[in-house]
Amino acid sequence: DAGVIQSPRHEVTEMGQEVTLRCKPISGHDYLFWYRQTMMRGLELLIYFNNNVPIDDSGMPEDRFSAKMPNASFSTLKIQPSEPRDSAVYFCASSSHGKNIQYFGAGTRLSVL
Amino acid sequence: KQEVTQIPAALSVPEGENLVLNCSFTDSAIYNLQWFRQDPGKGLTSLLLIQSSQREQTSGRLNASLDKSSGRSTLYIAASQPGDSATYLCAVFRTSYDKVIFGPGTSLSVIP
Numbered sequence: 001d002a003g004v005i006q007s008p009r010h011e012v013t014e015m016g017q018e019v020t021l022r023c024k025p026i027s028g029h030d031y032l033f034w035y036r037q038t039m040m041r042g043l044e045l046l047i048y049f050n051n052n053v054p055i056d057d058s059g060m061p062e063d064r065f066s067a068k069m070p071n072a073s074f075s076t077l078k079i080q081p082s083e084p085r086d087s088a089v090y091f092c093a094s095s096s097h098g099k100n101i102q103y104f105g106a107g108t109r110l111s112v113l
Numbered sequence: 114k115q116e117v118t119q120i121p122a123a124l125s126v127p128e129g130e131n132l133v134l135n136c137s138f139t140d141s142a143i144y145n146l147q148w149f150r151q152d153p154g155k156g157l158t159s160l161l162l163i164q165s166s167q168r169e170q171t172s173g174r175l176n177a178s179l180d181k182s183s184g185r186s187t188l189y190i191a192a193s194q195p196g197d198s199a200t201y202l203c204a205v206f207r208t209s210y211d212k213v214i215f216g217p218g219t220s221l222s223v224i225p
Contacts, residue, residue, distance in 0.1 A: 004156070043157075043202065043215040056212065091156055100145060100206070104156030 004105035006092050012111045018080040021108045024073055025094030033102060034067055034077050035091040043091075049075065082112045115140040117205050117216040125222040126193055134188040134219045136203035141181045144206040148177050148188050151200045151218070160201075161188070193223045 005024040013019055025032045033048040047057040052069045060067070064083070069075040079086055089109050093102040116139045126132050136146070145164045149157040161170045161177040163186065169178040176189040186203055202218040 042217045045212050059212065093156070100147065100162055101159050102157075104158070106154075106156050 004092055004094050004103050006090075006105035006108050008108060009106065010109045010111075012113065013082055014113050015083055016081045017112075018078065019082045019086075019110060019112075021077040021090050021092075021110070023075045023077070023092030023105060025075070025092070026096075026103055027073065029094035029096045029103075030072075031095045031102075032069060032075050033093040033095075034075070035093065036088045037091060037107070038088045046077070079110075082110075084112045086110060087112050115143075115205060115207060115214045117203060117214050119201075119203060119216040119219050121219060122217070123220040123222075125224060127224050128193060128195060130193050130223075131189070131191050132193055132221070134190070134201050134221070136186040136188070136216055138184045138186075138205050138214075140207065141184050142207065143181065144208050146177075146179055146186050147204045147206070147213075148175075148186075149202045149204060149215075151202060153199075157202065190221075193221075195223045195225050197221060197223050 007022045030051050034046040035043055036046055037043045046059045047067045048055055049069045065079055067077045089107045091104050091107045093104045095102045118137045120135050143165055147162045148160045150160050151157045161172055163170045163177055163179040174191040179186045200218040200220045203216045204213050206213050
């Protein structure tokens with residue numbers, strides 16, 4: 001398996017634009033997690049899914065953020081409209097049979113100008 | 114509210130030295146604790162997971178211990194190598210279905 005695949009690796013956009021980050025989890029994994037990492041706040045869990053259903057989205061910072069998982073092999077994290085303070089590295093991770101031993105993607109580095 | 118801290122924030126050691134990284138958490142009611150490694154520009158890689166009922170876990174040159182009563186975990190790296198240079202993060206799960214809380218990490222540099 002190729003592991004968790006995220007795209008794009010880097011995204012530069014202007015304030016107010018819509019940004020969509022994509023994630024393909026490891027085949028067979030039933031949990032998917034979205035994290036955000038910044039120097040100031042460290043690594044924070046934004047939302048996680050189990051069997052494509054959002055379980056806990058209390059980490060999503062604002063209504064500008066939304067996440068979907070239309071099927072077991074694909075998830076998106078959308079920011080609309082984007083703001084400079086959204087600049088961070090966004091990670092996707094997946095796991096099997098629970099939240100332990102999570103496998104992380106390489107991340108998407110987002111810069112909002 | 115669970116808070117996780119790690120000291121030191123950065124560490125530089127000569128190759129071959131044994132070293133200890135520290136992780137502290139404020140709420141001892143944890144489900145498990147996990148140590149991760151993060152290389153620059155990369156995602157996190159799970160190193161060791163300690164269940165709340167366990168005292169330690171070992172993998173190769175790595176040994177992680179857990180003392181719930183004192184709210185502490187240590188990651189011991191034996192005979193450090195330049196390839197061990199990375200940021201090491203600990204993460205705490207309060208329950209099996211709760212949020213994970215990550216520490217800020219310790220940046221390790223092993224000098225050849």
